[in-house]
Amino acid sequence: MSGLRLHRLSVRFGRSLALAPLDLEVARGEVVVIFGPSGAGKTVLLRAIAGLLPEAEGEIWIGGEELSAQGPERRRVGMAFQNFALYPHLTARENIASPLRARRLPPAEVEARVGEIAALLRIGHVLDHLPRALSNGQKQRTALARALIGRPEVLLLDDPLRNVDAKLRYEMRLEFPRLLRESRAATLFVTQDYREAMALGDRVAILREGRLVQCAPPAEIYDHPADTAIARLFGDPPINLLPAARRDEGGRIRVTVAGAALDVPALPPGMAHFRLGLRPEALIPLPTAAPEALSVRVIAVTPLHERTVILGHAPDGSEIVASLPRRDVVPGEILHLRPDPARLLFFDAESGERIAAHTPLAEAVS
Amino acid sequence: MRKVLRALALGAVLVFFLFPIFWIVLMSFQTNEQILRLPPSLLFTPTLANYRALISGHLVTAAGVLDITFLRNLGNSVLLSTASVLLSLLLGVPAAYAFARFRFRLGEDIAFTLLSFRFAPPLLVLLPLSLYFQDLGLNDTYAGLIWVYQLICLPLILWIVRGYFEDLSPDIEYAYQVDGHSWGQAFRRIALPLAGPGIAAAGLLAFIFAWNNFVFALILASADKQPVTVGALAFVTASGIQYGQIAAAIVLSILPTLALALYAQRWLVEGLSLGAVKG
Numbered sequence: 001m002s003g004l005r006l007h008r009l010s011v012r013f014g015r016s017l018a019l020a021p022l023d024l025e026v027a028r029g030e031v032v033v034i035f036g037p038s039g040a041g042k043t044v045l046l047r048a049i050a051g052l053l054p055e056a057e058g059e060i061w062i063g064g065e066e067l068s069a070q071g072p073e074r075r076r077v078g079m080a081f082q083n084f085a086l087y088p089h090l091t092a093r094e095n096i097a098s099p100l101r102a103r104r105l106p107p108a109e110v111e112a113r114v115g116e117i118a119a120l121l122r123i124g125h126v127l128d129h130l131p132r133a134l135s136n137g138q139k140q141r142t143a144l145a146r147a148l149i150g151r152p153e154v155l156l157l158d159d160p161l162r163n164v165d166a167k168l169r170y171e172m173r174l175e176f177p178r179l180l181r182e183s184r185a186a187t188l189f190v191t192q193d194y195r196e197a198m199a200l201g202d203r204v205a206i207l208r209e210g211r212l213v214q215c216a217p218p219a220e221i222y223d224h225p226a227d228t229a230i231a232r233l234f235g236d237p238p239i240n241l242l243p244a245a246r247r248d249e250g251g252r253i254r255v256t257v258a259g260a261a262l263d264v265p266a267l268p269p270g271m272a273h274f275r276l277g278l279r280p281e282a283l284i285p286l287p288t289a290a291p292e293a294l295s296v297r298v299i300a301v302t303p304l305h306e307r308t309v310i311l312g313h314a315p316d317g318s319e320i321v322a323s324l325p326r327r328d329v330v331p332g333e334i335l336h337l338r339p340d341p342a343r344l345l346f347f348d349a350e351s352g353e354r355i356a357a358h359t360p361l362a363e364a365v366s
Numbered sequence: 367m368r369k370v371l372r373a374l375a376l377g378a379v380l381v382f383f384l385f386p387i388f389w390i391v392l393m394s395f396q397t398n399e400q401i402l403r404l405p406p407s408l409l410f411t412p413t414l415a416n417y418r419a420l421i422s423g424h425l426v427t428a429a430g431v432l433d434i435t436f437l438r439n440l441g442n443s444v445l446l447s448t449a450s451v452l453l454s455l456l457l458g459v460p461a462a463y464a465f466a467r468f469r470f471r472l473g474e475d476i477a478f479t480l481l482s483f484r485f486a487p488p489l490l491v492l493l494p495l496s497l498y499f500q501d502l503g504l505n506d507t508y509a510g511l512i513w514v515y516q517l518i519c520l521p522l523i524l525w526i527v528r529g530y531f532e533d534l535s536p537d538i539e540y541a542y543q544v545d546g547h548s549w550g551q552a553f554r555r556i557a558l559p560l561a562g563p564g565i566a567a568a569g570l571l572a573f574i575f576a577w578n579n580f581v582f583a584l585i586l587a588s589a590d591k592q593p594v595t596v597g598a599l600a601f602v603t604a605s606g607i608q609y610g611q612i613a614a615a616i617v618l619s620i621l622p623t624l625a626l627a628l629y630a631q632r633w634l635v636e637g638l639s640l641g642a643v644k645g
Contacts, residue, residue, distance in 0.1 A: 047540075051544075071543065071548070072540065073543050078544070079544045081541060085540065086538075087541075087556060088560065089559050099545040146545070
């Protein structure tokens, strides 16, 4: 298989396990976003693949070859570092040309390909500058050009948008899909920004404390997060996580939460208490009170684009965030919000792990 | 007010350090009689006799004509200092890189031991050294002196250059390797040029220290291998101290280091502000 395949790749620094054994396959042209908080092992993973960590163990297959015993210069990867890592004594042109010079390509071809990629990234006018004369955005593009120009089998991007300003980050988020598609490399893109993860990833791999906790397409992660922590990380406004209990009535499975009683199609046996996850947009406003609706007293209102986001209190005091189709809401008003039964998420009260409740088909996908 | 005080303080410091050099330069153009008259005077007819004597190698004194080997001493100084610094750079720069980049067993201990060579008073090691040197046949050879000079140059270069390598982000070298270059190429084309100013500074400092050394060469070498620092002793003659020649000798022996320092200056300043990674 071309692209990247990792088999039980792990990294241990002394006695601490920086990366637990991990399996991952990335096809050419696919973008897998590595997402997680600082210290989760994202950079460690990229460096292990690039061959910069002698502590790495396990198999690394790149383009159908097992390369874990080879040095970084043999691995056919392109890498953009978070701190850019440009060569300060070489011009932007020579920085970008470096992977081609390493292969001793004829100067005319080097010149042509540098010009081509510089035009693509709109840095053609600064090619003769030294890195210190470049703006952060230009440095970032130069580093990106250097990673892309060798047409690598595997592209490793370590939070390339971290050190650029908000406007450029937004523009690059729009440009990246095209760039990455054209590079036709198996791409790992590290980020701490869930919007970037959602926007760029064909799949998102979530790392936490050196472990891969979930790897799935962005929509799947949003709809079926593996646990409450992931559910909180993905989504803005954030998910509501409420304590809930099972109260069956007349042969129907019923769940009580924040003063409402919901009929649910199925629940695993033996679950008496759990946490219920409600996405803010999965709360549907009803005109009048109903047993299956939460009565929420509005505390604060924030218009957000086409939606109106409200923060309110349920009768039992739980805070509820809801994202409604745009409408006028005033603080103090009581809203009747019915949770969409198809979008309920059940989590174990103690471990926080999601419990498959009513959509066994969705489970098969992940 | 502050400015005035500052200027005064700076002026005092400058006079303190530069006046002796200025006086030496004046002395080198005077005869012994002019130098020794009281009170000293700034008004004199300059003479090149001192320099002529040094360069021709014949010193005419009241007691007769004396042969001096000053130019040979000067050549020895250049040879010893240059060779010592080059050898130290050859050994010290790769070692400094290793100490900066890799953690290995006893690494810190080895680095500190090398530094500790600078702590020992030279006189303490000279007696055993001269005995060893006689056994090894290194007594009174350039090779032996250059070896001993490593005690001066190597720790200096190792520790200064190590600091410069540690300041370089290893990511820059990693990036070069990922581009497809070997580890050795990353060292030669990235680490070495970027640490260049530091290496130049360390080399210059080591050169000056080696140049100024006196006691190693005094004990371990005979007249024809000795540097200027020892050679200047020849001007203390039976018929008196030749102040004029000493001054001229000092001026001549300062010149090479001064020229080197002026030449290296631009390398020292340039590159220190390269802004390797994000600002």
